[in-house]
Amino acid sequence: MTVGFVANIIGRAVFQILIIAAPMLGTALLVGLTISIFQATTSIQEQTLTFVPKIVVVLGSLVVFGTWIVNSMINFTMNIFGLIPDMVK
Numbered sequence: 001m002t003v004g005f006v007a008n009i010i011g012r013a014v015f016q017i018l019i020i021a022a023p024m025l026g027t028a029l030l031v032g033l034t035i036s037i038f039q040a041t042t043s044i045q046e047q048t049l050t051f052v053p054k055i056v057v058v059l060g061s062l063v064v065f066g067t068w069i070v071n072s073m074i075n076f077t078m079n080i081f082g083l084i085p086d087m088v089k
Contacts, residue, residue, distance in 0.1 A: 001087045023065040031057045
């Protein structure tokens with residue numbers, strides 16, 4: 001097992017984390033931006049107005065993308081398990 005091999009696995013893991021987190025982060029970003037624009041135009045400065053919709057949208061996107069996330073994690077884990085024989089060399 002070389003340094004390049006380990007660096008490749010770590011790089012793939014970080015990329016997998018980014019891909020898995022992207023749907024939740026993207027929807028939270030869009031909702032936060034929309035609410036911020038709404039607050040700026042109406043001069044409403046309620047703090048809870050930003051948190052509650054973000055939480056609802058993130059949970060909703062987790063429900064929608066949940067099966068894809070689990071399948072992606074399973075595939076990545078199976079690929080890592082498949083690399084175990086290469087680690088011995």
